[in-house]
Amino acid sequence: MTELIKLTAAELAGKIHSREVSAVEVTQAHLDRIAEVDDHIHAFLHVDTEGALAAAKAVDEGIADGKAPASPLAGVPLALKDVLTTEGVPTTCGSKTLEGWIPPYDATVTRKLREAGVVILGKTNMDEFAMGSSTENSAYGPTHNPWDHARIPGGSGGGSSASIAAFEAAIAIGTDTGGSIRQPGSVTGTVGVKPTYGGVSRYGLVAFSSSLDQAGPCARTVLDAALLHEVIAGYDPRDSTSIDAPVPPVVAAARQGANGDLKGVKVGVVKEFGGDGYQPGVLRSFQAAVEQLRALGAEVVEVSCPHFVYALPAYYLIAPSECSSNLARFDAMRYGLRVADDGTHSAEEVMSLTREKGFGAEVKRRIMLGTYALSSGYYDAYYGSAQKVRTLITRDFDAAFEQVDVLVSPTTPTTAFKIGERVDDPMAMYLADLCTIPSNLAGNAAMSVPSGLSDEDGLPVGLQIMAPALADDRLYRVGAAYEAARDAAAGGALIHKVPELGGTK
Amino acid sequence: MTAVAELMDYADVIERFDPVLGLEVHVELNTNTKMFCGCENEFGGEPNTKVCPTCLGLPGALPALNGKAVEGAIRIGLALNCEIAEWCRFARKNYFYPDMPKNFQTSQYDEPIAFNGYLDVTLDDGEVVRVEIERAHMEEDTGKSLHVGGATGRIHGAEHSLLDYNRAGVPLIEIVTKPIEGTGERAPEVARAYVSALRDLLRALDVSDVRMDQGSLRCDANVSLMAKDATEFGTRTETKNVNSLRSVERAVRYEMTRQAAILAEGGTIKQETRHFQEADGTTSSGRTKETAEDYRYFPEPDLVPIAPSREWVEQLRGTLPEMPSERRKRIQTEWSLSDEALRDLLNVGAVDLVAATVEAGASPDDARGWWVNTLAQEANAREVELAELAITPAQVAEVIGLVTSGELTNKLAKEVVQGVLAGEGEPREVVEKRGLKVVSDDSALLAAIDEALAAQPDVADKIRGGKVAAAGAIVGAVMKATKGQADAKRVRELIIERVGS
Amino acid sequence: MPNISRDEVAHLAKLARLAVTDDEIDVFAGQLDQILDSVAKVSEVAADDVPPTSHAVPLTNVFRQDVVVPGLTQQQALAGAPAAEDGRFRVPRILGEEQ
Numbered sequence A: 001m002t003e004l005i006k007l008t009a010a011e012l013a014g015k016i017h018s019r020e021v022s023a024v025e026v027t028q029a030h031l032d033r034i035a036e037v038d039d040h041i042h043a044f045l046h047v048d049t050e051g052a053l054a055a056a057k058a059v060d061e062g063i064a065d066g067k068a069p070a071s072p073l074a075g076v077p078l079a080l081k082d083v084l085t086t087e088g089v090p091t092t093c094g095s096k097t098l099e100g101w102i103p104p105y106d107a108t109v110t111r112k113l114r115e116a117g118v119v120i121l122g123k124t125n126m127d128e129f130a131m132g133s134s135t136e137n138s139a140y141g142p143t144h145n146p147w148d149h150a151r152i153p154g155g156s157g158g159g160s161s162a163s164i165a166a167f168e169a170a171i172a173i174g175t176d177t178g179g180s181i182r183q184p185g186s187v188t189g190t191v192g193v194k195p196t197y198g199g200v201s202r203y204g205l206v207a208f209s210s211s212l213d214q215a216g217p218c219a220r221t222v223l224d225a226a227l228l229h230e231v232i233a234g235y236d237p238r239d240s241t242s243i244d245a246p247v248p249p250v251v252a253a254a255r256q257g258a259n260g261d262l263k264g265v266k267v268g269v270v271k272e273f274g275g276d277g278y279q280p281g282v283l284r285s286f287q288a289a290v291e292q293l294r295a296l297g298a299e300v301v302e303v304s305c306p307h308f309v310y311a312l313p314a315y316y317l318i319a320p321s322e323c324s325s326n327l328a329r330f331d332a333m334r335y336g337l338r339v340a341d342d343g344t345h346s347a348e349e350v351m352s353l354t355r356e357k358g359f360g361a362e363v364k365r366r367i368m369l370g371t372y373a374l375s376s377g378y379y380d381a382y383y384g385s386a387q388k389v390r391t392l393i394t395r396d397f398d399a400a401f402e403q404v405d406v407l408v409s410p411t412t413p414t415t416a417f418k419i420g421e422r423v424d425d426p427m428a429m430y431l432a433d434l435c436t437i438p439s440n441l442a443g444n445a446a447m448s449v450p451s452g453l454s455d456e457d458g459l460p461v462g463l464q465i466m467a468p469a470l471a472d473d474r475l476y477r478v479g480a481a482y483e484a485a486r487d488a489a490a491g492g493a494l495i496h497k498v499p500e501l502g503g504t505k
Numbered sequence B: 001m002t003a004v005a006e007l008m009d010y011a012d013v014i015e016r017f018d019p020v021l022g023l024e025v026h027v028e029l030n031t032n033t034k035m036f037c038g039c040e041n042e043f044g045g046e047p048n049t050k051v052c053p054t055c056l057g058l059p060g061a062l063p064a065l066n067g068k069a070v071e072g073a074i075r076i077g078l079a080l081n082c083e084i085a086e087w088c089r090f091a092r093k094n095y096f097y098p099d100m101p102k103n104f105q106t107s108q109y110d111e112p113i114a115f116n117g118y119l120d121v122t123l124d125d126g127e128v129v130r131v132e133i134e135r136a137h138m139e140e141d142t143g144k145s146l147h148v149g150g151a152t153g154r155i156h157g158a159e160h161s162l163l164d165y166n167r168a169g170v171p172l173i174e175i176v177t178k179p180i181e182g183t184g185e186r187a188p189e190v191a192r193a194y195v196s197a198l199r200d201l202l203r204a205l206d207v208s209d210v211r212m213d214q215g216s217l218r219c220d221a222n223v224s225l226m227a228k229d230a231t232e233f234g235t236r237t238e239t240k241n242v243n244s245l246r247s248v249e250r251a252v253r254y255e256m257t258r259q260a261a262i263l264a265e266g267g268t269i270k271q272e273t274r275h276f277q278e279a280d281g282t283t284s285s286g287r288t289k290e291t292a293e294d295y296r297y298f299p300e301p302d303l304v305p306i307a308p309s310r311e312w313v314e315q316l317r318g319t320l321p322e323m324p325s326e327r328r329k330r331i332q333t334e335w336s337l338s339d340e341a342l343r344d345l346l347n348v349g350a351v352d353l354v355a356a357t358v359e360a361g362a363s364p365d366d367a368r369g370w371w372v373n374t375l376a377q378e379a380n381a382r383e384v385e386l387a388e389l390a391i392t393p394a395q396v397a398e399v400i401g402l403v404t405s406g407e408l409t410n411k412l413a414k415e416v417v418q419g420v421l422a423g424e425g426e427p428r429e430v431v432e433k434r435g436l437k438v439v440s441d442d443s444a445l446l447a448a449i450d451e452a453l454a455a456q457p458d459v460a461d462k463i464r465g466g467k468v469a470a471a472g473a474i475v476g477a478v479m480k481a482t483k484g485q486a487d488a489k490r491v492r493e494l495i496i497e498r499v500g501s
Numbered sequence C: 001m002p003n004i005s006r007d008e009v010a011h012l013a014k015l016a017r018l019a020v021t022d023d024e025i026d027v028f029a030g031q032l033d034q035i036l037d038s039v040a041k042v043s044e045v046a047a048d049d050v051p052p053t054s055h056a057v058p059l060t061n062v063f064r065q066d067v068v069v070p071g072l073t074q075q076q077a078l079a080g081a082p083a084a085e086d087g088r089f090r091v092p093r094i095l096g097e098e099q
């Protein structure tokens, strides 16, 4: 069974579709792995054993009946971030507020996965309402990094990234508001992609910051990410910000890239992302990656994006502002937690007491911050200015993409830090998303692909690749070319260097 | 409960103060579906059966804008002579309230879809007042709460509340006037006339049911007073829950007299929400707005901007019906009505009905006569609107036709109308069933005349002696005998002939 | 620029419907101050001639057809409710008034 969980999604799908193994066997292997290691990792908040096996069985039956698989990923087990609604399966967003809530509807991403025959194993741990960079803000306890259990798996989607790094699932879904797919990908040695805003429907994605949130694929290889990207992407009339255009040809781009030729591709190194505050080992890994791209034939130039340094402050105004409004609906009236309903308290008091009890410190902090930033008298200085910065950052990207096809930077300034290290210092925590935020503000596509281990601590480092809106395919071409070259040079995929977990505690 | 408010005599109020009004009207559109989801938009029904993840504000659900509602908003804006925004957005108005599922209302803030318009309002005496429109914007309705325990349905003293979200998300257009100044003692009347004119307009546009009793048209009245020598507006109150045209007038008048009494005593007006009590015509204090509410408006990120093309706007302008005020002018000319006659017509709300009756073949005078007199009385007696009577303009036209052709007398025609109203069928059916045909057969009449003359020989003698007026007694007897179905004029002619021969 | 007072924090908590404790007020006052100090930097480049961006995609006029789509049953709607009565969501007594 061990070899099954180590396979890529593409390999698993090949074996399932050719009836070499059954989807049920594959699913069971992953369920067994979860049972074996998740006590240590805590990637899952809910495992849907019955649902997963039933979905796998349906795929097997379809194939046995001679039907074509519903998608290239039919039968492949996936871990779903607990911020996407699942009909009949609990959805908590890592919050006490939604403990036990069972949505009466599927998110569009969930529906597309089901229709594609992808087997949803369960729901993964996350920072509460996706607010955080370490998954320590989950009300259900932290997730541990499979590379070092004392360290964070990144966040907010630490459960999704850890689940694939620990071989509990072949692929996973994350959501990325300020880097919550890419930064966890970076620190767990996995691939994470934030598609172009509007490329994947947000319907059923419990909103943190509506104008920034975007769901995307998490995988152990660029090709797997591309296959998953094609399953979940596409126009959805239920999301008014969804783009009514064909999905970029990401799978074809990944296959093209794997041939290893980047001649004619212009790569821009973002000048502003480096230097002070960056871990030297991260910078060395990044430099090596840039050299690798050059060796593949890419033309590399330095590009200045002067307003990127304003991205973090702008983000910490826009995201909290939107979240203060988005999270207002958690008021104990229609669903979720309710406390103090003892006949002595009014609805207003029950609302305040429930929200006080149901939300964790980081969520409250951001609600307060956003409430302040939107208040009359402060709106122009804070929220209004942040929206102007957003324009400036978009202009920086536009100017850069006039010169180059893709931009690159480290995904995050440091490798995985220790659990507990930054919990009392919100500002230090926020720095983890320094390099990933600009693409959220501008809405363009970005990927993190493993660039090896940092030489000083032996922990994974990520290379961030950024492409223009709707040019997601460029990420996959460059990412796949780089991945193939790096793996060849290192004598194998980075992920196989992750310490064995079985039985250790 | 506070003591009964001191009120100033209305004439004194007008002598010392100038009222300033601001009217906010919320109109529920009659679209098939809600503003942001595909749930049915219909009044009533079992609670929480017209809901979905979006209008229940479930985590993850998103809005999708109803194009028909945008069209309705633009048509209303055009009918109110507004400019239509080239580009505008929705905004979130953030405040907590249990009947609002997301705890923000998706509304429009500084970018309304329509702005800077006016509506000409005709008062009872024919004076026309132009009410300037500040804006008309799109938003969504809230759910409904039911308060259990304590006084029935009241919020005070309730033990708990029950929420129904069928109405949550119904498309609303909020129409806001600019301050209405200089109306003096007629302010209450202007307020009523404005809401009434707006209702007619919206009905003509067919964008709303405009039922104040069902809440599909709701009015909040802002009232303040300025001392005669003041240069700035006074502090205003906002009276909510004004659910009929009559209440609009009463509420404004009450607030004027209440505020004047306070100001005359040297007091200050609290800026607050007040509630109108239908029962005694007073307003009572609601929530005090110590500081302006901080709604933390910001552009709705889940909905993209609306940029109505000028082509679309012009196309919608082409769909506007004749405006009620223009129509009134045209009708006055076409039907040669005096100002008084037009006013009577308007007062009973009979313009449409008369027009339809004329359309069906009746003369304007006859049609007007029937609706303004006979049928208005019937409506009054039944306490319903004229339009709610169980008779159609076509049926009225048919009755008028029967009178014109001599088949019915006016008296019989009224009986036919009674029959129709009672549900006995079409006019001709009623004539048949009730046997109301005019007796025009002379031989039948002559028999009745001979009988009457034989019964009253002295009268016959008088007539023969030249006292023609005495024939009245015989006419009466004949009419009685024929149950009123004879033409009295013809009977008189026949009597004179008979006696003379 | 900012120097958030305890009163201001308490006011924000009220607006946000959070029954914060006294200790939290102190913690938040310090942290919000620190965060706001550092994010205030955005005003350095937010010149008057820069238009704000509210949406990452430049879409306009996304409309839905006015056609009824089946939603939830009453049972589904109330399934997650903390309390329900007579087909309605049951909530504690409401003190305030409609806006």
Ligand SMILES: [Mg+2]
Residues within 6 Å of the ligand: B107, B139, B174
């Ligand atoms: Mg409003």
Ligand SMILES: [Zn+2]
Residues within 6 Å of the ligand: B034, B037, B038, B039, B050, B051, B052, B053, B054, B055, B056, B169, C071
């Ligand atoms: Zn709905």
